[in-house]
Amino acid sequence: MRVERLVPLALPRGQKLQCELCRGPAGLRCGACCVTYYCEVEHQKADWDSIHEKICQLLIPLRTPLPFYNSDKERNHGLEQQLSREKHLVELTHRVAQKFLFEGKHKEAIPAALHSLRFSIHIYGLNSVELVPPYLILAEASIGLGHLTQAEEYLSQAQWTVLKTSHCSDAIQSKLHRNLGLLYAAKGNFEESLYHLANDIYFASCAFGTNNISSSGGYYHMANVFFRQNKMDIADSLYSEATDIWHSYFSGLIDVQLQTIMSPSEIDILCLPALRFHSMELNTIFIPSADESQQAEASQILNAILDIREHASRQQPMKTGKVVHALAMLHYLILDIPKAHELAMKALLIISYLQKQDSAEAIQQLINLIKSKPFYAK
Amino acid sequence: MKLLGKILCKECVSNKYYVRCFKANHHNLHYRNSYKKNTCIDMLRQGYHKSFSELFTLIQKWNALREAAGPGSAIWLQTSLEEQPDKLDQLHHFLTRAEAAQRAEHYEDMYNHQLNLAYCFNNPEDKWLRNYFYEQCHRTAKQIKIDGGKKEAESHANLGLVYEEQGQLMKAAEHYEAFHQLTVGRMWRDERGQSHNLLACEHLWRIYTLLADKMLENNEHQQAIKTLIKAFEMAKKGNLNIYIEISTALCDSVGLGKAYQAIAKVLVSQEKVTEAIKYLEKFVDIAKSAHHSRSLVNACTFLGNIYNERVSIRFRNYAMFANALTDLPLVDETKAYYGIAKAHNMMVAVNSHTEAVDHVTIEYLLAWKENRSDMCTDPFTVDTASLPGPWPNLCDLPGAPSRRSPE
Numbered sequence: 001m002r003v004e005r006l007v008p009l010a011l012p013r014g015q016k017l018q019c020e021l022c023r024g025p026a027g028l029r030c031g032a033c034c035v036t037y038y039c040e041v042e043h044q045k046a047d048w049d050s051i052h053e054k055i056c057q058l059l060i061p062l063r064t065p066l067p068f069y070n071s072d073k074e075r076n077h078g079l080e081q082q083l084s085r086e087k088h089l090v091e092l093t094h095r096v097a098q099k100f101l102f103e104g105k106h107k108e109a110i111p112a113a114l115h116s117l118r119f120s121i122h123i124y125g126l127n128s129v130e131l132v133p134p135y136l137i138l139a140e141a142s143i144g145l146g147h148l149t150q151a152e153e154y155l156s157q158a159q160w161t162v163l164k165t166s167h168c169s170d171a172i173q174s175k176l177h178r179n180l181g182l183l184y185a186a187k188g189n190f191e192e193s194l195y196h197l198a199n200d201i202y203f204a205s206c207a208f209g210t211n212n213i214s215s216s217g218g219y220y221h222m223a224n225v226f227f228r229q230n231k232m233d234i235a236d237s238l239y240s241e242a243t244d245i246w247h248s249y250f251s252g253l254i255d256v257q258l259q260t261i262m263s264p265s266e267i268d269i270l271c272l273p274a275l276r277f278h279s280m281e282l283n284t285i286f287i288p289s290a291d292e293s294q295q296a297e298a299s300q301i302l303n304a305i306l307d308i309r310e311h312a313s314r315q316q317p318m319k320t321g322k323v324v325h326a327l328a329m330l331h332y333l334i335l336d337i338p339k340a341h342e343l344a345m346k347a348l349l350i351i352s353y354l355q356k357q358d359s360a361e362a363i364q365q366l367i368n369l370i371k372s373k374p375f376y377a378k
Numbered sequence: 379m380k381l382l383g384k385i386l387c388k389e390c391v392s393n394k395y396y397v398r399c400f401k402a403n404h405h406n407l408h409y410r411n412s413y414k415k416n417t418c419i420d421m422l423r424q425g426y427h428k429s430f431s432e433l434f435t436l437i438q439k440w441n442a443l444r445e446a447a448g449p450g451s452a453i454w455l456q457t458s459l460e461e462q463p464d465k466l467d468q469l470h471h472f473l474t475r476a477e478a479a480q481r482a483e484h485y486e487d488m489y490n491h492q493l494n495l496a497y498c499f500n501n502p503e504d505k506w507l508r509n510y511f512y513e514q515c516h517r518t519a520k521q522i523k524i525d526g527g528k529k530e531a532e533s534h535a536n537l538g539l540v541y542e543e544q545g546q547l548m549k550a551a552e553h554y555e556a557f558h559q560l561t562v563g564r565m566w567r568d569e570r571g572q573s574h575n576l577l578a579c580e581h582l583w584r585i586y587t588l589l590a591d592k593m594l595e596n597n598e599h600q601q602a603i604k605t606l607i608k609a610f611e612m613a614k615k616g617n618l619n620i621y622i623e624i625s626t627a628l629c630d631s632v633g634l635g636k637a638y639q640a641i642a643k644v645l646v647s648q649e650k651v652t653e654a655i656k657y658l659e660k661f662v663d664i665a666k667s668a669h670h671s672r673s674l675v676n677a678c679t680f681l682g683n684i685y686n687e688r689v690s691i692r693f694r695n696y697a698m699f700a701n702a703l704t705d706l707p708l709v710d711e712t713k714a715y716y717g718i719a720k721a722h723n724m725m726v727a728v729n730s731h732t733e734a735v736d737h738v739t740i741e742y743l744l745a746w747k748e749n750r751s752d753m754c755t756d757p758f759t760v761d762t763a764s765l766p767g768p769w770p771n772l773c774d775l776p777g778a779p780s781r782r783s784p785e
Contacts, residue, residue: 238425
């Protein structure tokens, strides 16, 4: 991470170099790629931590002049390559920003989102609907950091773009309304917030169905608003709904694994130490199909709900058990085996008090699956 | 949401009215949205997410049904659920209340709301909706424990009616049986004051009869027999106004009479004569009390035939009963049967006399041959006191030929 200091005066006349993040006059240059400039060390560090480490080398072809091409065909080919590189960067930065958001690292999300925005503007123009996702991430990050006016600005942009676009997809509208809902909730305007979150759930259901994991976020945030309004029964019902959605999604994934790979009796046999190495080859097939942002979202929601349930004045063991079970399945699917085991045992303990046979069986199967992993150390 | 009166919809082509006014701030947005979207968002805003899911799924279901039926079917031309504001309103009204009741665990209220919805959609176009809500009622009713299972029983009865209407008789029978089981020994009554238990018996009797009809069509005689036994028992248990009910049944379902005959025939062919006779006797009793002459004649004739062929000792001349009625076309036939029956009757006596080869009996036999009397007064003859009913005088019947010897 070499950093080189620049002397702005030494640059050719008229060429002004701007900081990557704040667009102020640049005094530093990244030593690795030599095409990225920063005003001060803080911005350089922030950008590096957030996104620059991942895209440093990828920026070079985009920021250096194009090579000389001999024919029209080569020129077109070159342009196409540039375009595809830019699109790839847009996606990459977007994903990274999203992940940061779900992990709660709002500050780190902003540089990544800004990159995503700038590249999108470059590719698609200022008024296109593709700009909406980066605006939404920026807005969410700003809300997380407490910069509400900034967030409102970004969201107005996004909303205006959506209104102007006639064929905007339901998924994007859903995300837009979720952010609007979060903004109003942060401002304390609960009625508006609920209206927008209702829109979020409606569009998500139109796009994916009522029981999809995309709607779970909407339910969770709505529950939070009702919680803050002290309408506990509604909040409780919504938390349960969000939990149920994730629970059934994970159960489905685990069932698929159980059926395609082995029968439950084989799993029991696999618990024996001698056969643990056999399952290692099968490990490669156990790749979780949920992508990283979904994982992060699930983790955020389920942990928050668990927290609330554990601190509730009136304990509901059945529901708490379900949350713990869902979390255990999540950790198993992302191959965090020790944590999965710990959570699964906790879930089993809670459920066994209640004498619900089928839930207990499901948890037991999960525990057997976990124990069959070679990482599991007694 | 308060009912603020009807507002003319600016968007809708058919000039329909919005019945509910949504929150003031969003008026402009709401006019841009469809009624369905506004209803959904309204539900969600108030936290009724389950109502939303249910409504959404129902709309999707309707669309799927329509797609599956394809163009040209009846459902293709119907307006979609999402474009009928009044239905959406009703769904909103009751679903939200049902969900509130569910949260508070007042399952009785929830049941009532769902039942109201089922009643709302009791028209031919929305049968699927009505049936859906009956199923939901049933699911809710299972959780109501306070009333001792009354709502559960009622929900079984409703589901039974639904399946009967659709022609799925076996499932209907299952539900009616559950209804019956739950109501046995209870003094519950429905809104019209009719006892639930009697209602259960009536339903079961009807469904068993229908089932038996179907079985007879498929020549499943054994099954039909069993089902008809059950039907009969139900009828008895219900203490149904047998005269009226069964006579109407006999008028309506000629199948019942035919069925009994069919049972009897089958049993006879299987050499289970006594059982056959039992059924026919039962049938005769019913027919008698309902004054249903045709069936009575049929039953009596059939019984008589059986007895004729079997020459059983305990002889009852059912043909006599036929004669008691004024069914003219059959009188000759029955007279012939009567004659045969009488002859058989006497054969027993004559045979016994012939076998007893002693002087006294031969005297009697000769006397009988002389005057062809009935030997009724003779102590050796069959005990006529055991025979049922008065023996009408053949000569009294219209068109009867005169007999040489009096009865």
